[in-house]
Amino acid sequence: MPEGRQSPADSSETSVTPRKTRDKDSIVKINVGGERFMTTINSLSSKGTNFLTLMVANDRKGTIPALVDEKGFYFIDRSGKLFRIILEYLRTGSLYIPENIEKLQLSAEFDFYQIPNPFSCNGKLKQEITEKVEAMKQDAQTWLEDNQPGIEKFIRDQCTNGVSRASLVAYLHKASNNYQTRLAGGVLLCWPNTSMLGRGNNMWLDILCHIFKVDWGILTTWTSYDSSSFQVDFDLSSTVLGSGSGSVFGLLKSWERSYARGPGLYVYKSWIK
Numbered sequence: 001m002p003e004g005r006q007s008p009a010d011s012s013e014t015s016v017t018p019r020k021t022r023d024k025d026s027i028v029k030i031n032v033g034g035e036r037f038m039t040t041i042n043s044l045s046s047k048g049t050n051f052l053t054l055m056v057a058n059d060r061k062g063t064i065p066a067l068v069d070e071k072g073f074y075f076i077d078r079s080g081k082l083f084r085i086i087l088e089y090l091r092t093g094s095l096y097i098p099e100n101i102e103k104l105q106l107s108a109e110f111d112f113y114q115i116p117n118p119f120s121c122n123g124k125l126k127q128e129i130t131e132k133v134e135a136m137k138q139d140a141q142t143w144l145e146d147n148q149p150g151i152e153k154f155i156r157d158q159c160t161n162g163v164s165r166a167s168l169v170a171y172l173h174k175a176s177n178n179y180q181t182r183l184a185g186g187v188l189l190c191w192p193n194t195s196m197l198g199r200g201n202n203m204w205l206d207i208l209c210h211i212f213k214v215d216w217g218i219l220t221t222w223t224s225y226d227s228s229s230f231q232v233d234f235d236l237s238s239t240v241l242g243s244g245s246g247s248v249f250g251l252l253k254s255w256e257r258s259y260a261r262g263p264g265l266y267v268y269k270s271w272i273k
Helices: 051-061 080-092 103-112 123-160 203-216
Strands: 027-032 035-040 074-076 165-173 178-182 188-191 219-226 229-235
Touching: 027 051, 027 080, 035 080, 051 074, 080 103, 103 123, 103 203, 123 165, 123 188, 123 203, 165 188, 203 219, 203 229
Parallel strands: 027 074
Antiparallel strands: 027 035, 165 178, 165 229, 178 188, 219 229
């Protein structure tokens, strides 16, 4: 070794300080509706505690295990396209909405993830959403009035049979591209095109279920597993047969019960009322 040069082993000045160990727990992997994302706890919590931060915290503590996919990503059965917008909002603090995104559905996603809804701070957007909700409410009410005889008979028959739950199952009719439900006696329910706007993101069905609950006294939820079908479920466990005017309202008895949130998630119930 040349004169005057020290061996690294002999000099503390040449030693390298190890890079600070990174906290692996700060990285979060999430699969939303089949789309995978990677982010950090800091980003997820940028707007405060929410569904996402609680899910991760509870899972890591072992108190409430979360659902994960085959690659270990937390799995959430919602729209990945909408989640991408929300995640960018959490990362940057700025909300960018592409033209092909329905603001009504995006607002519902903010409510689902329990993130302070930026729409509530924007008077113009809030008014726009409110007007759309009111239009859907009127449309759902009109559709229900047009189809009331068939639905009343369906529920009355289920009550007579003593079942605790009943479902109206709608299938996509490819020829007409509409959803249809065939009832006993050849009665055909034709659902509007708005009745299946997206899996887990349908305000029209949310509103319809709300009308059944408030006006008919029947706890109602809806579910969908793919784009080819959905179903509206009635909880008849607390209904009783009785004398009445012949209307379903004379056959069903309302009950005191908390308003259970089904897959539809009545995120706009404050506006629907």
